[in-house]
Amino acid sequence: MSTLSNLKLVNSKKPTSIPPILQRRNKLSNKVWEQIQLAKAQREGGTFTVKRFKTIKDQEGSRKSIEIEKRVRQWWFVASDGKVCLNVRYGAKVIEFAKGKTAIEVATGDELIKALEIVKGAVEAGELDAQIEQASGAVRAGFGK
Template identity: 80%
Template structure:
């Protein structure tokens, strides 16, 4: 019993759900991570795919899980001046970083990767919570009739 006395004992309860703000933050951080991996793969000349499981019924009516690749669309594009512009999306909505500013402009693939890493850190730190909340509300409003 003396070995257990060296540990700090507390009364704790595991939370049953996470707050909605944290859920949205984690969702966006995961999507930014996918874009980061896609950018690294494009820079190296490779491809990046995410595997996803889908339940389907076969001809006998039995359900089975099949694995397929999830389509990932890149969030960046080449502007008319040759620079790379990056839009961050939450669902179908583009997040506005500042009033009227929806894109990050970079010069190369290396800078794109650095920009995505900075955005991921900012999302995880909660710096974009207000923008995520606004985009989430706009997405939810689209489902109401």
């Protein structure tokens, strides 16, 4: 029992559901992580793909799960002045950071990776919750048509 006495023991219960804003935050954080990995792979001259499982029916009618590669589209582009512009997306919607400002401008690929890491930290800290909620509402409104 002397080894366990060094640990902090508490009474805790695992939550049964996650609040919607945390789900949205986690979704955007994962997408930003994919963009960071894509930028690092492109800087090194490689490729980055995400694997996912898909269930299909074969000829006999039985279901089986296969692993496929998911395409990751980059969120950045090179502007006419040679600078790299980064748009952060939630679904198909571009997040607006300030009134009329939807892009982050950086000079190089290394700065792009740093900017993505800063955005990921801001998402996890909850600084973009209002923008995520607005983009989520716009995505949901598209399904109601």
